[in-house]
Amino acid sequence: MIFEILTIFPGMFSSPLEESIVGKARDRGLIDVRVHNIRDFAADRHQMTDDRPFGGGEGMVMKPEPIVKALRAIKDCGPPARSILLTPQGRLFNQEIARELSRLPRLILICGRYEGVDERVAEYFTEDQISIGDYVLTGGELAAMVMVDAVARLLPGVLGNEGSAVADSFSEPVLEHPQYTRPQDFEGMGVPAVLLCGSHASIRRWRRGQALLRTRMRRPDLFARLSPTAEDIVLLESARRELEERV
Numbered sequence: 725m726i727f728e729i730l731t732i733f734p735g736m737f738s739s740p741l742e743e744s745i746v747g748k749a750r751d752r753g754l755i756d757v758r759v760h761n762i763r764d765f766a767a768d769r770h771q772m773t774d775d776r777p778f779g780g781g782e783g784m785v786m787k788p789e790p791i792v793k794a795l796r797a798i799k800d801c802g803p804p805a806r807s808i809l810l811t812p813q814g815r816l817f818n819q820e821i822a823r824e825l826s827r828l829p830r831l832i833l834i835c836g837r838y839e840g841v842d843e844r845v846a847e848y849f850t851e852d853q854i855s856i857g858d859y860v861l862t863g864g865e866l867a868a869m870v871m872v873d874a875v876a877r878l879l880p881g882v883l884g885n886e887g888s889a890v891a892d893s894f895s896e897p898v899l900e901h902p903q904y905t906r907p908q909d910f911e912g913m914g915v916p917a918v919l920l921c922g923s924h925a926s927i928r929r930w931r932r933g934q935a936l937l938r939t940r941m942r943r944p945d946l947f948a949r950l951s952p953t954a955e956d957i958v959l960l961e962s963a964r965r966e967l968e969e970r971v
């Protein structure tokens with residue numbers, strides 16, 4: 725899968741997309757991330773990419789010409805691409821959108837600065853607009869990195885263990901159960917005895933109860949979307965009782 729990123733800050737993308745799983749996926753040719761500097765497509769002598777807003781007001785607006793010139797140059801070389809503007813005005817990014825995008829051969833991610841991009845770019849030159857959450861960033865660059873990470877890990881071969889992207893939080897809208905590793909005693913704090921008992925069935929049931937309880941306590945919005953089985957209700961109740969006994 726190919727990610728084309730249009731930005732006025734190409735340097736921001738170097739280390740975050742060169743390390744770890746995304747970096748390895750690039751090295752192995754599973755994904756290709758191409759970062760393009762919008763400034764290179766600015767025609768005037770000063771390579772201006774923004775200008776004052778018509779109608780007045782604070783801040784600067786990104787000019788349409790350099791972005792559209794970059795889009796035209798990129799669109800023509802490679803497989804079909806969806807052009808996405810990253811903006812707080814976009815639809816809210818989530819796991820379902822990540823899955824949808826992971827089925828496409830190529831994405832063009834346009835990083836706007838927070839004051840905005842000329843509306844004609846959004847209206848006539850992009851197919852989609854995405855926000856990564858209800859808070860304001862200084863630009864779309866971090867949002868683009870979040871999207872590349874979330875989409876890349878869904879592609880075949882990117883995670884070593886194929887099952888894990890499927891089993892994650894939000895495939896079913898349930899939070900993950902707590903995890904523990906060695907040492908068994910860390911500064912006087914132990915680990916739940918059930919995890920040491922060796923019974924896979926007991927461990928599975930305990931984890932499911934913990935996952936459900938966590939979801940109900942921390943994310944009632946997700947919990948409301950669940951349809952718990954009869955067993956789920958039993959496991960949830962015993963997780964709740966276990967917590968009650970601890971306090």
Ligand code: 6GU
Pocket residue numbers: 810811812836837838854855856857858859860861862863864867
């Ligand atoms: Cl995509 N851009 C900016 N500037 N702020 C955001 C965002 C995007 N998503 C959430 N906040």
